Amino acid sequence: xxKTKQTYYPLEEAxxxxxxxxxxxxxxxxxxxxxxxxxxxxREFRKxxxxxxxxxKWRSTDMEPVYQEPLSVFTDxxxxxxxxxxxxxxxxxxxxxxxxxxxxxxxxxPEESQLTVSPEGVIAGSLLAAQxxxxxxxxxxxxxxxxxxxxxxxxxxxxxxxxxxxxxxPDGVEVKDTFQLIKILNKKGxxxxxxxxxxxxxxxxxxxxxxDDSVNHHEGFINTLSEVFIGENSELELYKLQNLxxxxxxxxxxxxxxxxxxxLKVNVMTLNGGLVRNEIVDQMDGEGAWSDINGxxxxxxxxxxxxxxxxxxxxxxxxxxxxxxxxxDEQSLGVFNGFVYVAxxxxxxxxxxxxxxxxxxxxxxxxTMPQLEIYADDVKCSHGATVGQLDSDAxxxxxxxxxxxxxxxxxxxxxxxxxxxGQISIEPLRVNIEDMVKRRLRGELxxxxxxxxxxxxxxxPIEFDIDLSKI
Amino acid sequence: xxxxKNEKQVLxxxxxxxxxxxxxxxxxxxxxxxxxxxxxIRFISAKKNEPEWLLEFRLxxxxxxxxxxxPDWALLHHPxxxxxxxxxxxxxxxxxxxxxxxxxxxxxxxxFNKLGISLEEQKHLAGVAVDAVVDSVSVKTTFQDTxxxxxxxxxxxxxxxxxxxxxxxxxLGSVVPYTDNYFAxxxxxxxxxxxxxxxxxxxxxxxxxxxxxxINAANTGQFERTLIVAEEGGYVSYLEGCTAPMRDENQLxxxxxxxxxxxxxxxxxxxxxxxxxxxxxxKGGIYNFVTKRGLCKGNSSKISWTQVETGSAITWKYPxxxxxxxNSVGEFYSVAVTNNFQQADTGTKMQHLGKNTRSTIISKGIxxxxxxxxxRGMVRVGKRAENARNFSQCDSLLxxxxxxxxxxxxxxxxxxxxxxxxEATTSKISDDQLFYCQQRGIDMEKSIGLIVNGYAxxxxxxxxxxxxxxxxxxxxxxxxxxxx
Numbered sequence: 001x002x003k004t005k006q007t008y009y010p011l012e013e014a015x016x017x018x019x020x021x022x023x024x025x026x027x028x029x030x031x032x033x034x035x036x037x038x039x040x041x042x043r044e045f046r047k048x049x050x051x052x053x054x055x056x057k058w059r060s061t062d063m064e065p066v067y068q069e070p071l072s073v074f075t076d077x078x079x080x081x082x083x084x085x086x087x088x089x090x091x092x093x094x095x096x097x098x099x100x101x102x103x104x105x106x107x108x109x110p111e112e113s114q115l116t117v118s119p120e121g122v123i124a125g126s127l128l129a130a131q132x133x134x135x136x137x138x139x140x141x142x143x144x145x146x147x148x149x150x151x152x153x154x155x156x157x158x159x160x161x162x163x164x165x166x167x168x169x170p171d172g173v174e175v176k177d178t179f180q181l182i183k184i185l186n187k188k189g190x191x192x193x194x195x196x197x198x199x200x201x202x203x204x205x206x207x208x209x210x211x212d213d214s215v216n217h218h219e220g221f222i223n224t225l226s227e228v229f230i231g232e233n234s235e236l237e238l239y240k241l242q243n244l245x246x247x248x249x250x251x252x253x254x255x256x257x258x259x260x261x262x263x264l265k266v267n268v269m270t271l272n273g274g275l276v277r278n279e280i281v282d283q284m285d286g287e288g289a290w291s292d293i294n295g296x297x298x299x300x301x302x303x304x305x306x307x308x309x310x311x312x313x314x315x316x317x318x319x320x321x322x323x324x325x326x327x328x329d330e331q332s333l334g335v336f337n338g339f340v341y342v343a344x345x346x347x348x349x350x351x352x353x354x355x356x357x358x359x360x361x362x363x364x365x366x367x368t369m370p371q372l373e374i375y376a377d378d379v380k381c382s383h384g385a386t387v388g389q390l391d392s393d394a395x396x397x398x399x400x401x402x403x404x405x406x407x408x409x410x411x412x413x414x415x416x417x418x419x420x421x422g423q424i425s426i427e428p429l430r431v432n433i434e435d436m437v438k439r440r441l442r443g444e445l446x447x448x449x450x451x452x453x454x455x456x457x458x459x460x461p462i463e464f465d466i467d468l469s470k471i
Numbered sequence: 472x473x474x475x476k477n478e479k480q481v482l483x484x485x486x487x488x489x490x491x492x493x494x495x496x497x498x499x500x501x502x503x504x505x506x507x508x509x510x511x512i513r514f515i516s517a518k519k520n521e522p523e524w525l526l527e528f529r530l531x532x533x534x535x536x537x538x539x540x541x542p543d544w545a546l547l548h549h550p551x552x553x554x555x556x557x558x559x560x561x562x563x564x565x566x567x568x569x570x571x572x573x574x575x576x577x578x579x580x581x582x583f584n585k586l587g588i589s590l591e592e593q594k595h596l597a598g599v600a601v602d603a604v605v606d607s608v609s610v611k612t613t614f615q616d617t618x619x620x621x622x623x624x625x626x627x628x629x630x631x632x633x634x635x636x637x638x639x640x641x642x643l644g645s646v647v648p649y650t651d652n653y654f655a656x657x658x659x660x661x662x663x664x665x666x667x668x669x670x671x672x673x674x675x676x677x678x679x680x681x682x683x684x685x686i687n688a689a690n691t692g693q694f695e696r697t698l699i700v701a702e703e704g705g706y707v708s709y710l711e712g713c714t715a716p717m718r719d720e721n722q723l724x725x726x727x728x729x730x731x732x733x734x735x736x737x738x739x740x741x742x743x744x745x746x747x748x749x750x751x752x753x754k755g756g757i758y759n760f761v762t763k764r765g766l767c768k769g770n771s772s773k774i775s776w777t778q779v780e781t782g783s784a785i786t787w788k789y790p791x792x793x794x795x796x797x798n799s800v801g802e803f804y805s806v807a808v809t810n811n812f813q814q815a816d817t818g819t820k821m822q823h824l825g826k827n828t829r830s831t832i833i834s835k836g837i838x839x840x841x842x843x844x845x846x847r848g849m850v851r852v853g854k855r856a857e858n859a860r861n862f863s864q865c866d867s868l869l870x871x872x873x874x875x876x877x878x879x880x881x882x883x884x885x886x887x888x889x890x891x892x893x894e895a896t897t898s899k900i901s902d903d904q905l906f907y908c909q910q911r912g913i914d915m916e917k918s919i920g921l922i923v924n925g926y927a928x929x930x931x932x933x934x935x936x937x938x939x940x941x942x943x944x945x946x947x948x949x950x951x952x953x954x955x
Contacts, residue, residue, distance in 0.1 A: 056544060060883075345872070359887035362854070370893070372878040373546075377869035377899040385893040387884040 009067035011191065011221075012049045016042075018073040019159055026162065031131050037143045041158035050152040057149050060335040060367040061277060061306045066249045071221055074190040075162055078106040095428040097180035097209065100124060104185055105192030106163045115166070122175055123168040127197055130166040137168060141199055145227040145255035148281045148310040148339070153251050157225045161195035164224070167208070171201035171231070178426060180209040183222065185248070191221040202231040202259075207426065209239045212250055212273075219247035219274075226254045230262040232286065237425065240268045241433070242276055246301060249275040260286025267424055269433060270297040270305050271440050279308040284318040291320045295336075296420040298440050300329035307335065311351065313342045316376075319350040325420050326357040327413055327441075328364035336368040338383065344375040353383035358390060358416060390416075413441050503560035509533060512660055515560045519629050519663070522636060525643075532649035532659030541653050545816040546845045546877055547785055549758065557723055559661045559694070617678060623707075624669040625680055628696055631667035638669055642700055646729040646766045646793070654725040654760040654787075658694045662727070665695035670705035670736070679935055681710040697728040701736035703769065708739040708935060722747075724783075725760045734769030734796065739777070741934050742790075743942050746782035753812025753841075756784025763790035767799035767825075775802040776819065777933045779942040784813060789847065791820035794828035794856075801830040804930040808946060809842035809874070818848035818879075823859040823889070832863035835927050838874035845877040852889040859886060865895040868926055870919075 008016070019042055027035045053062040101108045107126030115125030115133055123134065131138050147154055165181050185192065200206055212222065230236050236256075244250060250273055256264055270276050282291050297305045311320045326334045340351045357366045370383040390412045398408035417437050424430035503514055512533055516526040541552070618625050624635060631639050649659035666682045682697070701707055711728075724746060730738045740763075749756025759782075765774035776790040786809075792801030803819040821830040830850065838844040846865045867876035878895045900922050908918035924931070924943060931939050 347872070357884075359884060359889075362887055364887065365883070365885045367884075368882045370878075370880060370895075372867075372895065372897055373875070374867070374869070374877060374897050375875040377872045377874065379869075379897060379899075381897040383878070383893075383895050385880065385882055385891070387882060387889060387891040389887050389890075 008049060009064070011067045011069065011071055011073075012045075014071070015073045015156060015160065015191070016046065018075060022075055029132070030128070030162075031135055031139055031142070033139050034131070034142060038159050041155040044150075044155040045152055045159055048152045048155065050156070055151065057151070057308065057337065060333075060337075061275075061304065063249070063275065066221060066275065069189075069219065069221075071189050071191040071219070073160065074104055074187075074192050075160060076104075076106075078103050078108055080108060080110050095426070095432070096177060098124070098177045099180050099182060100165050101182045101184065102164065102194055104187060104190060105161075105194050107165065120173045120175075121170040122173060123166065124179065125166060127164040127166040127195060128162060130168075130197075134168070137199070138166070138197065141197055141227065141229055143227075145229075145257060146281070146283055147253070147255055148279070148308075148312075153223055154225065154253065157193050157195060157223050157253070160223075161193040161225065164195040164197070164226075166196070167198045167206070169200045169204040169206055169234075172203045173201070174205040175207070178207040178209055178429075180211065182211050182213065183224070184213060185218070185220040185222065186216065188218040189220065191223070194222070194224045196224070196226040198226065198228045198236075200228075200230045200234045200236060200262075202233060204231060204234040206235075207237040207239075209241065209429070212240075212242045212244055212252070214243070214245040214248055217245050217247060221249045221251075223251045224253070228254065228256040230256065230258050230264060232259045233261045234259070235263040235265075237265045238267070239424070239426075239429070240266070240278070242268075242270045242273050242278075244273040244276070246272070246274045246303060248273065251277045251279075253279040253281075255281040255283070256291075257283045257285055258289040258291065261288040262286065262290075264289075264291040264293075265423070265425075266291070266293040266295075267420070268293075268295040268297075268307065269420075270295075270299065271436060272299070273303060273305065275304045277306040277308070279310075281310045281312070282320065283312045283314060284320070285314055287315050287317045289315075289318045291318075292423070293320070293322045294420045294423050295324040296417055296437075297324075297326045297334060298417070298437065299326070299332040299334065301332065302330070303332045305332075305334050306337075308337045308339075310339045311341070313340070313346045313349045313351060315343070316345065316347045316349065318346070320352070322353040322355075323420060323423075324355045325417060326355075326366065327360065327417065328357065328366055329360040331361075331363040333364070334366045336366075336370070336385075338370045340372050340374075340381060340383070342372075342374040342376050342379055342381065346376050347378040349376065349379040349381065351379070351381040355383075355385040356416070357385075357387045358413070359387065360389070410438075410441055414438060417441075502558050505558050506555045507533075507557070507559060507661065511559055515661060515663060518560060519632070521632055524640060525632060528644065528649070529660050529662075532656050533661075535650055536653070536656035536660055539653055539656065545787055545847070546843065546879075547787060547814050547816050549785055549814075552723060552758065554657070560663055618676075621674050621677065622671045623674060623676055624667065626667055628662075628665040628667050628698070631698075635667070635669070638700070639667065639698070642698055642729065642731055644729075646731060646764045647727050647762050652762060655727055655762045658696060658725045658727045658762070662694045662696040665697045665726070666699075667697075668699040668707060668709065670699075670701040670707050672702045673704040674702075675705070676707040679708045679710055681712070693722075693724045693726070695726050697726070698731075699729070699738055699740070700731045701733065701738050701772075703734045703736060705733075705736045707737075709741070710935060711740070711742045712745070722756075723758050723760070726762070728761070728763040728790075730765035730774055732765065732767050732769060732772035732774055732799075735771045736769060737773040737775075738765065739775045739935075740765070740790070742776075742778040742780075743934075744778065744780045744782055744786070747784075748782045748809075748811065748813045749784040751811050753784070756813070757782065758785045759783035759788060760785075761788040763788065764793065764820075765791070765801070766793045767796050767801060767828075769799070770796040770825070771798045772796050773800040773802075775800075775804075775933070777802075777804045777930065778806070778817075779930070779934070779946070780805065780807040780815060780817060781946065783815070786813075786815040786817050788817045789819055791822070792830065793822045793824065794830065794859075795824045796828075797825040798827045799825055800828070802933075803830075803832045803834070803848075804933045805834045806837070806927045806930045806942070806946070807834070807844055807846075808837045809839070809844045811840040811842060813840075813842040815843070816845045816847055818846045818865075820849045821851070821861060823850070823852045823856040823861070826855070826857040827859070828856055829860045830862075832861070832865070833929050834863075834865040835930055836865070836867040836876055837870065837923065837927070838867065838876050839870040841871075841873045843875040843877070845879060846895075847879040847881075849881040849883070850891055850893075851881075851883045852886050852891065854885045856886050857888050859889040859891075861889075861891045863891075863893040865893075866926070867895070867897040868923070869897065869899045870923075 051058045114129040336355045746757035836844040852859045
């Protein structure tokens with residue numbers, strides 16, 4: 001598509017206008033390299049605009065209604081006036097996390113803790129602050145991640161994103177605490193852009209929990225891009241937990257580069273969200289890299305979840321697994337597009353891909369596209385996709401033993417979801433999420449004005465009403 | 472390791488077989504000038520003495536074609552096609568109407584003999600009615616008498632236009648409209664001939680019908696159109712074979728096949744495609760852009776596609792089924808083999824619209840040399856398609872480390888009662904299997920042959936008997952050199 005766009009949607013116009021107003025001022029406190037990238041990205045954005053559903057990768061996800069909404073592109077800085085706990089509380093029983101928060105697109109924290117350095121040398125905090133303090137480090141990695149398919153959201157993000165989270169783990173450090181990123185919108189009608197940069201040195205380990213939550217029922221639009229670089233022999237566990245209101249749209253892109261013998265584990269859990277698009281790109285650049293990318297989405301009403309996973313086996317001797325499961329009810333629409341690329345000479349590659357989906361209602365809709373592109377012969381690649389309903393034999397079996405239809409159905413759905421949930425290795429987190437899934441399946445979990453995790457009471461576990469004496 | 476070396480050498484040998492059908496028959500041809508314009512379309516139409524409505528259809532298609540662009544979503548790379556550098560009409564010069572086989576040009580008969588389809592032999596031994604299409608004009612249809620007894624119409628498309636205009640008018644473009652895609656529009660504008668088959672109510676066609684396509688003259692494109700209609704309770708098995716001589720330039724083949732099955736009717740369509748694939752360096756070869764679609768219009772109707780694709784420099788082909796009638800069944804069985812620099816992007820589309828519709832997709836891709844072989848398929852379950860069921864299996868086998876195998880399935884489900892399954896694997900021939908065969912005294916070359924044939928067996932079994940034999944031979948030629 002080399003054609004230059006003729007007319008813009010209101011949101012595109014707002015974005016271009018905001019850029020015009022702010023760009024000059026931004027150059028003052030950021031790296032010249034970043035300003036240059038910004039400028040180039042804006043030029044690209046003017047050409048393409050936001051992606052329309054004519055593009056192959058956007059065929060199943062039509063975002064045009066969002067482009068028409070009267071959202072304001074928000075890039076103002078936020079002043080810290082009250083503790084994050086007062087806006088939002090996240091309280092997982094028995095779960096210790098180092099919390100980093102982004103409020104309306106900016107890093108939110110007191111002046112003195114914009115960027116902290118731990119005794120081992122782990123740097124964590126605002127990306128904007130990191131540009132001042134560690135320009136070489138940021139310059140080395142910022143904007144270097146290779147995305148899979150270029151589109152308007154990526155260029156918009158590059159052009160507009162000012163702040164985000166920066167984490168640097170130096171060689172040889174295993175970070176014990178889990179880092180948790182909380183991203184909140186608390187004003188009406190905002191479109192925000194954020195950008196995160198996570199760099200792991202050699203022989204390191206990090207667990208990162210990335211939460212997208214809504215604290216109210218206002219509409220909003222988040223466009224976020226995370227660049228992740230994993231060094232040799234390092235391990236990253238990345239959890240994405242999405243529980244947004246039905247009015248919010250989220251475009252979430254993560255690009256990971258893996259060096260030799262590194263391990264990546266991703267779990268994407270979408271429990272609620274108006275329109276969610278997750279794009280995960282895994283670039284395997286070093287031999288012996290391993291990755292496990294799992295996802296679960298439970299959606300209903302008119303929600304829309306689109307998961308796009310691209311795994312690039314660029315070198316030999318790597319292994320990747322993808323498992324995505326979806327339960328769709330009412331008028332919801334789910335999309336899974338998995339893509340595995342095996343480069344020429346990337347021999348001894350193992351790649352597996354599985355997408356399973358359950359449709360619960362007549363109006364739910366699922367599109368799944370598990371794709372393979374392979375240019376080497378000594379590989380083992382397979383993929384599978386299934387779409388169906390709950391197994392009627394299994395239902396019958398349970399009901400025959402005196403379990404009510406409702407409970408039997410719930411039990412089977414929970415069992416279906418558990419294959420993904422079981423992969424969560426942080427015990428308290430797993431218990432909480434399992435609990436949330438149970439509530440979600442029963443229709444009890446809804447977005448409240450505090451964190452969803454706060455709602456759950458793992459000490460009072462949800463029981464299925466099963467009369468065990470009858471089994 | 473000598474063994475490894477040996478294996479590589481054998482693999483090289485078995486994957487470097489040359490095209491055996493590359494002869495060129497010197498038959499005098501009646502040609503249109505190069506290029507495409509409304510005048511050329513009028514010329515073709517006039518040559519074929521067509522009624523006004525058909526000319527209108529062609530012109531509408533041509534005008535539509537001018538407004539659209541060539542699709543670029545397939546995983547294919549080729550230099551742009553110059554549509555003005557193609558001869559759109561080329562017919563062997565006819566001296567007079569032919570009434571028996573003896574009157575067919577002996578050189579042409581010889582051509583068929585080289586192809587291994589002796590009309591004579593098949594007529595007597597195999598009981599196959601053959602409609603041979605050489606460079607766009609149908610030459611001879613055998614077995615007319617037997618077919619007449621059953622009121623089956625099987626003739627060339629031009630004859631059908633003359634003799635059964637109402638039927639043609641009723642069904643032409645009803646499954647593949649000229650607006651369908653770029654190549655369908657092109658074909659609708661310039662198609663020259665093809666086959667027409669009509670099975671009346673309650674008739675089971677007693678013999679297998681067959682067409683051979685062959686591109687003979689240089690620089691010609693072949694644009695044939697096949698239309699098969701099976702009325703209530705009808706049954707037909709239809710075979711299609713394709714070959715072309717060796718040439719340095721790329722030739723274009725853009726065909727349309729439309730199948731229509733009414734209540735309880737069944738159509739089985741088998742293809743062995745062996746167009747010239749180009750030489751070892753990827754020079755020349757046929758560009759094969761084909762639109763094939765079947766409409767299961769009636770309840771409990773069935774359409775089954777079986778294809779063995781071994782030829783063509785480029786294959787762009789998606790035989791599809793629209794399962795409109797309740798309880799209708801669609802099947803797709805495919806073996807696609809690519810070697811040297813061949814590229815294939817092939818697969819199917821199953822559109823489930825009626826209740827209790829079922830479809831099966833079995834696709835086996837084999838890539839060797841520096842070729843690329845893609846499966847691209849879509850299964851769509853509509854809102855009203857209660858209890859729709861689909862099973863797809865797409866396997867790819869890689870021979871050699873320079874080739875590519877790709878899978879692009881699209882599954883769109885809109886009904887909770889549907890069960891859709893897709894499975895795919897990609898691998899090379901396993902060392903264990905090879906070892907097992909060799910251990911029992913089968914040499915490397917034969918072992919590979921054995922394993923490849925076994926791999927494709929699921930599909931080859933679906934072919935009618937003699938086609939299966941030919942297909943196995945073709946697999947051997949394309950892939951295995953001397954391996955049987």
